[in-house]
Amino acid sequence: MQWNKGLLIVALLVVSGCQTNKDAKEEIAKLNEELESAQSSMYDIPDVIDYDKAAKINAELGLSYLQQGQNARAKTKLLRAMKLAPDMPDVHYAYGYYLEHIGELVEAEKSYLLAIKHDPKNGKSYNNYGAFLCRMARYRESETQFMQALKDKDYARTGEVYENAGVCVMQIPDIAKAQTYFETALRHDPNRHYAMLELAIIKYRQNNILEAQNYYSTYTKLAAPTKRSLLLGVKLAEYTGNKDQAASLKLLLQAKFPDAKTKDLFISG
Numbered sequence: 001m002q003w004n005k006g007l008l009i010v011a012l013l014v015v016s017g018c019q020t021n022k023d024a025k026e027e028i029a030k031l032n033e034e035l036e037s038a039q040s041s042m043y044d045i046p047d048v049i050d051y052d053k054a055a056k057i058n059a060e061l062g063l064s065y066l067q068q069g070q071n072a073r074a075k076t077k078l079l080r081a082m083k084l085a086p087d088m089p090d091v092h093y094a095y096g097y098y099l100e101h102i103g104e105l106v107e108a109e110k111s112y113l114l115a116i117k118h119d120p121k122n123g124k125s126y127n128n129y130g131a132f133l134c135r136m137a138r139y140r141e142s143e144t145q146f147m148q149a150l151k152d153k154d155y156a157r158t159g160e161v162y163e164n165a166g167v168c169v170m171q172i173p174d175i176a177k178a179q180t181y182f183e184t185a186l187r188h189d190p191n192r193h194y195a196m197l198e199l200a201i202i203k204y205r206q207n208n209i210l211e212a213q214n215y216y217s218t219y220t221k222l223a224a225p226t227k228r229s230l231l232l233g234v235k236l237a238e239y240t241g242n243k244d245q246a247a248s249l250k251l252l253l254q255a256k257f258p259d260a261k262t263k264d265l266f267i268s269g
Contacts, residue, residue: 055085059094066098074098089115089125100132108132123148123155127164134168142168159189166195175202193223201232201265209239227257231265 062077078098081091096111112132115125130145146165149155166181179202182195200215213236219229230253237246253260 051084052088055081055088055091058084059088059091062098063094066101071098071102087118089119089122092118093125093128096128096132100135105136121152123150123152123161124157126152127155127157127161130161130168131164134164134171137171139168139172159185159187159192159195161185162188163192163195166198170198175205178202191222193219196222197226197229197232201228204232204235205266209236212236213240225252225256227253227260227264230257231260231262235262235265 058077058081062074062081065071065074065077075098078091078095081088082095085091092111092115096108096115099105099108099111109132112125112129116122116129119125126145126149130142130149133139133142133145143165146161146168149161150158155161162181162185166178166185169181170178179199182192182199182202185192185195186199196215196219200212200219203209203212203215212232216229216232216236220233223229225233230249233249234246234253237243237249
């Protein structure tokens with residue numbers, strides 16, 4: 001299975017990939033404690049059984065184990081979650097993500113669709129399904145799902161949805177539409193740093209150096225350097241004649257991303 005490089009689609013229930021191994025293990029330990037507490041309460045108060053809470057914790061544990069590469073344990077937890085709450089959208093999303101991870105793409109899509117079926121007005125499920133379609137290079141279909149997610153006025157992650165839509169249409173490429181989506185994302189959430197970097201690159205490609213510099217400067221205050229951000233930084237420094245900054249960024253780029261090429265700056269995503 002191929003994943004699109006640079007695609008920063010947020011998987012809402014997944015433990016962040018930038019966590020250290022120690023952090024991930026601590027999270028698993030914490031979730032296990034919560035699960036034990038939830039299961040204990042089932043027996044202490046038989047009339048108040050919180051199956052949904054136990055299912056949610058099992059799903060989160062499953063995804064945490066998946067991040068650790070413990071696929072068998074992940075599957076056990078996810079199947080348990082589905083047994084506890086077969087109608088919970090997040091459970092079907094989590095199992096779909098597991099299936100996608102192991103390459104069972106047809107079955108994964110069925111799980112993403114089941115999440116929507118069990119709550120057809122839930123913007124989160126459409127956002128997750130749109131992200132899956134984008135990773136599968138089905139960009140126009142993914143855009144449709146993101147627009148569907150925006151119909152849920154109770155879904156708070158509007159900026160994220162627009163950023164996701166921008167990421168996907170950039171792959172087509174539809175630069176004009178991507179620019180609109182990224183600008184809208186920042187209006188809803190000024191801290192969407194990926195949208196900010198992509199806008200900086202778009203402005204640079206349009207030879208709008210002042211706006212590119214403004215977006216880039218704000219981006220550097222919000223996020224760690226990436227291959228694309230460092231390449232852009234070098235180009236902007238060279239354009240403005242700042243030789244010292246260009247040299248410094250080149251050294252950092254070579255140290256962190258020795259395979260970086262100028263063309264990487266102009267590849268969508």
